[in-house]
Amino acid sequence: MKGATPSHEGVTGRVRVLPNRNTLGFVALLVAMWYAGASQNNGAAYLLCFVLGGVALVSILHTHRNARGLRVSIGSVVPAFAGDPQTLRVGALAAIGGMHAAIRIKAGATGSSIAFEEISGPQWQFDQLEHSAAERGFFPDLTLAVSSLYPLGFFSARMTLTIACPRWVYPAAEGNRPLPRHLLPARNRGAGIRTEGDDFAGLRTYVQGEPHRHIDWKAAARGQGLFVKQWAGDSDETLILTWQDTAGLAHESRLSQLARWVVTAERSGLSYALDVPGTALPPGSGERHFHACLRVLALYPAEVGP
Amino acid sequence: MKWWRGKHSNLETAPLTGVCVALVLAVVPLLDRMAPWAVAIFAVAILLRLLVNRQQMRLPSMPVKIALLAIGMGGVGISYGGFFGVEPGLGILLILLSLKLLETNTVRDFQVLVLLGWFLCLCGLFFSQDLSRWLYDGCIALLLAASLIRFHYAPRGRSAMRPIWLAVKLVAQASPIILLLFVFFPRSRGDFRFQFSRSVDGVTGMSDQLSPGSFATLTRNENRAFRADFPDGNVPPLSQLYWRGAVLWRGDGMIWARGTGGLPVERPAAQLTGATVRQSIILDPHGSRWLFALDRPASLVRDSEFQPGGFLQSYRPIVAPLRYTVVSRPENHEAGLMPDQRKAALEKPQLISPRVRELVDAWRAENSTDRAVAEAAMHFFRKENFVYSLTPNTYGADALTEFLFERRSGFCEHYAASFATLMRIAGIPSRIVIGYHGGEFNRLGNYVLVRQLDAHAWCEVWLKGEGWIRFDPTNVIAPDRISSGSEYFLESRALAESAAGEPSVGAAGFREMMRETRLAWDNIKYQWDLRVVNYDEDAQQTLFNLAGLGDFAPPVIVLWMAIGALLIFGILAAWLSRVRGETLDPLVREYRKFCRVLARSGVVREPSEGAQHFAERAAALHPEHADAIRKAAALYNAARYGHEAPRPFARAVRELPRLRHITSAS
Numbered sequence: 001m002k003g004a005t006p007s008h009e010g011v012t013g014r015v016r017v018l019p020n021r022n023t024l025g026f027v028a029l030l031v032a033m034w035y036a037g038a039s040q041n042n043g044a045a046y047l048l049c050f051v052l053g054g055v056a057l058v059s060i061l062h063t064h065r066n067a068r069g070l071r072v073s074i075g076s077v078v079p080a081f082a083g084d085p086q087t088l089r090v091g092a093l094a095a096i097g098g099m100h101a102a103i104r105i106k107a108g109a110t111g112s113s114i115a116f117e118e119i120s121g122p123q124w125q126f127d128q129l130e131h132s133a134a135e136r137g138f139f140p141d142l143t144l145a146v147s148s149l150y151p152l153g154f155f156s157a158r159m160t161l162t163i164a165c166p167r168w169v170y171p172a173a174e175g176n177r178p179l180p181r182h183l184l185p186a187r188n189r190g191a192g193i194r195t196e197g198d199d200f201a202g203l204r205t206y207v208q209g210e211p212h213r214h215i216d217w218k219a220a221a222r223g224q225g226l227f228v229k230q231w232a233g234d235s236d237e238t239l240i241l242t243w244q245d246t247a248g249l250a251h252e253s254r255l256s257q258l259a260r261w262v263v264t265a266e267r268s269g270l271s272y273a274l275d276v277p278g279t280a281l282p283p284g285s286g287e288r289h290f291h292a293c294l295r296v297l298a299l300y301p302a303e304v305g306p
Numbered sequence: 307m308k309w310w311r312g313k314h315s316n317l318e319t320a321p322l323t324g325v326c327v328a329l330v331l332a333v334v335p336l337l338d339r340m341a342p343w344a345v346a347i348f349a350v351a352i353l354l355r356l357l358v359n360r361q362q363m364r365l366p367s368m369p370v371k372i373a374l375l376a377i378g379m380g381g382v383g384i385s386y387g388g389f390f391g392v393e394p395g396l397g398i399l400l401i402l403l404s405l406k407l408l409e410t411n412t413v414r415d416f417q418v419l420v421l422l423g424w425f426l427c428l429c430g431l432f433f434s435q436d437l438s439r440w441l442y443d444g445c446i447a448l449l450l451a452a453s454l455i456r457f458h459y460a461p462r463g464r465s466a467m468r469p470i471w472l473a474v475k476l477v478a479q480a481s482p483i484i485l486l487l488f489v490f491f492p493r494s495r496g497d498f499r500f501q502f503s504r505s506v507d508g509v510t511g512m513s514d515q516l517s518p519g520s521f522a523t524l525t526r527n528e529n530r531a532f533r534a535d536f537p538d539g540n541v542p543p544l545s546q547l548y549w550r551g552a553v554l555w556r557g558d559g560m561i562w563a564r565g566t567g568g569l570p571v572e573r574p575a576a577q578l579t580g581a582t583v584r585q586s587i588i589l590d591p592h593g594s595r596w597l598f599a600l601d602r603p604a605s606l607v608r609d610s611e612f613q614p615g616g617f618l619q620s621y622r623p624i625v626a627p628l629r630y631t632v633v634s635r636p637e638n639h640e641a642g643l644m645p646d647q648r649k650a651a652l653e654k655p656q657l658i659s660p661r662v663r664e665l666v667d668a669w670r671a672e673n674s675t676d677r678a679v680a681e682a683a684m685h686f687f688r689k690e691n692f693v694y695s696l697t698p699n700t701y702g703a704d705a706l707t708e709f710l711f712e713r714r715s716g717f718c719e720h721y722a723a724s725f726a727t728l729m730r731i732a733g734i735p736s737r738i739v740i741g742y743h744g745g746e747f748n749r750l751g752n753y754v755l756v757r758q759l760d761a762h763a764w765c766e767v768w769l770k771g772e773g774w775i776r777f778d779p780t781n782v783i784a785p786d787r788i789s790s791g792s793e794y795f796l797e798s799r800a801l802a803e804s805a806a807g808e809p810s811v812g813a814a815g816f817r818e819m820m821r822e823t824r825l826a827w828d829n830i831k832y833q834w835d836l837r838v839v840n841y842d843e844d845a846q847q848t849l850f851n852l853a854g855l856g857d858f859a860p861p862v863i864v865l866w867m868a869i870g871a872l873l874i875f876g877i878l879a880a881w882l883s884r885v886r887g888e889t890l891d892p893l894v895r896e897y898r899k900f901c902r903v904l905a906r907s908g909v910v911r912e913p914s915e916g917a918q919h920f921a922e923r924a925a926a927l928h929p930e931h932a933d934a935i936r937k938a939a940a941l942y943n944a945a946r947y948g949h950e951a952p953r954p955f956a957r958a959v960r961e962l963p964r965l966r967h968i969t970s971a972s
Contacts, residue, residue: 009910022417029421033428038494040626043839044435045428048447050487052424054480055451055473057871061879062476068883073913091913097894101459117460122894122946124913151455151472153417 010071010093010124013146013159017064020149020156026056059152066150067157069096070103070119074142075126079168079291081259086133086167088142091124092116102150107131108143133169136255136298141165170294175257179264180245238271238283241293251303259297266290276300316411318460322359324453325419326352329403332426332446339393339433341385344400347378351404366408375405396429416457423450435627437834448473482874490867492860493843514594516554516562516740516763518705522696522717527758531742532589532598533832535753537631540583544744546636548601548764548776549756551741553615555650557730559657560705560723562738569614570644577773578604580637588835589628595620598741598756600634601776607632614647615737629840640773643735651735651768655727659707666731676734680767680777683728687721687779690714694784721779722763735768739776751829893945893952900938900959907965917942927968934962 033049036042075089088107094100099120106113107129114127131142146159206215206226216227241261246254258276265272266285273283274293278300281293330352337345358365366374378401386394403422410419427443427450448470455469477484513520532549556565583600597610597618606612607630609621618632643651669682693715701708706727709720716724722738729736743762745754764778850856855863901911901920909924921939925932941955 009905010913022414025418025421029424032425036428036432040432041842042431042435042626043841044431044440046491046493046841047440047484047488047838048428048431048443050484050491051444051477051480052447054484054487055476057483057875058476058480058878061875061882064879065882075913093913095898122897126914149413150458151476152451153413153454153458 010073010091010095011161011163012069012071012095013161015064015067015157015159017060017155017157020154022149022154026154030056056152056154060155062151063148063155063157065098066100067103067146067148067159069094069098070100070146070159071095072105072144072146072161072163073124074144074163074165077165077167079170079294080133081170082133082136082172084133084172085130086169088129088131088165089126090114090129090144091126092119093124094120100148102148104147104149105129106145106147108145133167136169136171138295138299139165139167139169142167168291168295168298170298171252171255171259171300173256173259173263175246175249175253175260177246177249177257179239179261180241238273239265240273240275240283241265242275243277255297255300259294262290262293262297317359317416318457319359320460320466321416321453321457322410323356324449324456325416325423326356326407328446328449328453329407329423329426331449332423332430332443333400335430335439335442336396336426336433340396340400341381341393343381343385344378344397347374348400348404351407355407355410365411371405371409374408375401378405392432399426399429413457417454420450420454423447435835435839437831440834440838448477451476479878483871486867486870486874488838488841489846489849490863490870492864493841493846514552514564516719516723516738518560518701518709518716518720518723521719521761521763524758524761525696525717529758530590530828531592531756531758531760532587533753533755533835534585534587534745535751536584537586538584540581541747541754542583542600542636544747544754547742547744547754548739548762548778549598549742549745550601550603550617550739551596551598552617552619552739553613553766554738554740555615555647556653557655557723557727557738559655559727560701560709560720562723562726565650566614568646569650570646571612571614572616572640572644572647573612577640578602578635578638580635583634583636584631585634586631587629588832588840589624589630591625591627593623593625595623597624597628597630597632599632601636601739602634602638603632604635605633615739617739627835627839629836629842629845638773643768648735648768651737652730652733654730655706657704658731659704661707661711662728662731665710666728670732676732676767676769677772677775679732679734680729680769680775683725683732684777684779684782687725688782692716692721692783694780718780719763721783722765725777725779726765726767729765729767737766737774739764739766746825748825748829748832750826751832753829753832755825755828755832893942893955896952896956896959897942897946900942900955900962903959903962903965904935906967908968917946928965931963931965934958938962 037046080086745756
């Protein structure tokens with residue numbers, strides 16, 4: 001077979017059965033039963049102790065068997081901004097037959113989790129796992145913690161799976177600086193600020209950080225919330241978003257501000273260019289350009305030194 | 307939100323109900339040991355928890371729970387005057403259980419609840435180690451385990467029995483390890499400072515006193531007293547089985563008591579002769595210090611001593627089934643009677659009526675030897691119209707005179723007491739022995755079962771040159787009682803008294819069948835007591851010696867036990883993994899193979915991709931084998947959805963040509 005297992009074939013791993021916080025109570029019970037048997041010379045208590053102890057031992061095997069052979073996959077992941085939840089489409093398959101009961105899958109060490117009551121049969125089963133993307137960047141894989149308490153709960157089966165799942169996390173789109181005023185004239189139109197003569201195209205909700213000039217203050221006064229007026233001619237303007245525009249902010253905040261602007265510009269239908277040290281993207285707009293810009297920001301090196 | 311309202315109930319009904327049922331079942335046999343108010347709190351907690359779960363109401367909040375805990379603990383402190391001991395302990399357990407039940411809402415809570423339930427099962431075993439009780443508590447423990455399984459996994463569309471079945475399966479698979487642990491885990495008789503419990507369920511049995519009616523009340527008591535087997539195989543005839551319990555020295559007419567205080571103790575072993583009879587006895591706990599042995603015990607049992615009159619007494623009350631081996635020798639040649647014992651054995655009753663005095667004087671005048679006087683007394687009982695009766699009514703102030711000359715109706719204690727008293731009046735040292743007589747021989751288990759209804763009292767008379775000689779006046783009144791045992795005697799009496807006159811054959815056959823069944827069941831319980839309940843340090847050592855392991859130190863045995871357990875564990879693991887592979891549907895197995903073949907050529911099925919779509923995609927990438935791939939997919943769909951046999955698909959997969967990797971195709 002060539003190469004590594006593709007991620008959508010699913011990944012399985014070694015199952016470890018470990019004691020958990022319920023184990024201690026169970027051991028305490030066994031000790032109490034043993035003590036009762038020994039101190040009273042109580043054969044019946046001894047037997048009950050050994051029956052429960054033996055059953056717990058055998059339950060280790062069942063716990064192991066229950067998780068063994070489970071395949072887990074993650075579908076392609078939609079990029080997210082840092083700090084926002086990233087939805088993962090997690091699939092599970094009983095790859096060697098039988099049934100996997102009470103499987104819990106958690107993203108990372110501290111992420112949220114989903115539970116599969118039963119995984120069996122030839123088909124993949126899917127569920128959405130909300131994973132909170134903490135840091136910006138590109139991540140080739142994701143570590144999932146698969147666990148199950150089945151059948152008795154005094155031992156946990158654990159399987160740590162690192163699954164190939166290309167995942168973009170863009171810098172959080174934050175910052176309240178207005179859009180920079182470097183506008184490239186498009187179609188040789190006047191280099192001024194957005195002209196008011198263009199056709200009114202409608203309203204859209206205000207996103208924090210946008211210039212206040214475009215807010216529909218009448219609507220705001222009516223208590224309808226903040227809306228931004230849009231003009232049809234907007235797309236003819238080109239905005240240049242440069243690293244220098246964010247001067248004065250901390251390193252990560254500069255990236256966030258740039259991401260904010262990219263989002264605002266894209267939503268406003270503006271044509272925009274990105275110019276950060278090391279990379280300069282020509283003006284453009286649309287889905288592809290939008291993601292290209294944000295990927296540049298996501299991969300931008302972290303600040304070196306203090 | 308109101309301050310008393312906590313979280314919403316979060317549990318499924320089925321496992322919660324299972325645990326509630328198990329807890330109630332575990333509490334029921336302990337009811338008479340628990341304060342009624344604690345039981346009431348428990349009942350309310352059960353009902354409330356089920357109700358809250360049902361209607362999606364809210365659980366009680368933390369302040370409510372703390373208040374309940376304070377009330378419960380205060381209640382235990384007040385009603386028991388402390389927190390230590392069995393009853394307060396059970397009270398506390400019940401309160402904690404009720405509170406835990408009320409707050410149970412998470413995985414951890416549920417696990418703790420089940421642990422508490424198992425502990426309750428253990429508490430049941432403090433009071434009785436009977437097989438039936440163990441099975442009862444064992445079933446409850448199993449139900450708790452099943453509830454736990456059900457809690458973790460609700461089987462889709464399958465019956466509620468499935469978790470129970472799995473729990474049974476777990477026990478069955480664990481049984482070799484359980485057996486290994488039970489046999490080889492070192493049993494110790496350490497000095498345990500803290501005792502869980504030292505009491506027995508209200509046992510009605512023999513008492514230290516003998517008074518008219520004290521034995522007759524036992525005739526309806528079918529409870530077991532003890533079981534004895536004879537390791538050397540020499541089982542004496544049932545009529546010869548006089549099980550010595552205690553000797554009563556102080557007599558006043560019809561009422562006799564121990565009166566052993568201050569009496570010197572003879573050394574019986576030196577004076578006994580005759581064939582030795584070894585008995586291995588499992589004594590049921592009776593809360594007193596009796597240790598029964600055939601007349602007359604010649605060896606001591608651990609932690610016991612001889613008492614004046616040559617009977618065994620344990621140092622401590624017997625609160626758990628006790629297994630001991632004792633040797634008896636039927637004959638004795640006591641040369642001399644100690645002066646203090648003689649004095650005690652001659653103490654006459656305070657009140658002797660003229661008629662009694664006259665009777666005894668007549669015997670004395672007619673006979674020269676003590677033996678002849680005793681025989682005369684026996685003859686008196688035989689000759690006069692005495693009746694053996696279970697319901698002799700109560701006697702008045704001068705019970706002895708009334709019994710001997712007027713009513714002449716009584717049970718063994720009447721005859722023993724009157725005979726011994728008459729002997730003392732005649733100046734012959736006498737004493738009463740209480741214990742059991744006879745028993746029931748169980749052919750299946752080769753042991754004698756002695757029940758409370760076999761309780762008996764007889765006399766011993768000191769004859770110079772012979773020693774203490776047994777006289778059993780009951781023998782002459784109701785010889786059947788002695789020759790065929792108490793139960794048969796009672797049964798035949800009941801038959802004779804029944805209005806029908808002659809008993810029907812069917813009824814007798816049914817009774818015989820019931821008796822056989824009872825004996826068979828008792829044999830099972832006997833094996834349980836013998837092999838499980840009384841498997842202690844000594845029994846373990848005996849078994850080790852028998853197996854040639856006697857010389858190994860406990861740590862070595864523990865090591866081998868662990869190795870053995872690991873071995874069994876490994877075998878079980880291998881077996882379990884084999885079973886999993888087999889459960890795979892053959893069609894699924896073949897389909898996986900199909901996907902693997904295509905994946906190797908570079909066409910990987912998307913997780914959500916159906917067979918049809920996948921095959922089309924693969925066919926497009928492998929145009930030279932498109933037909934074979936499409937055919938296989940069609941056969942798969944026919945087998946999966948059209949209920950065709952999976953075999954054609956398997957063949958199609960096998961016959962799939964070797965596919966080149968798509969990247970090297972061009």
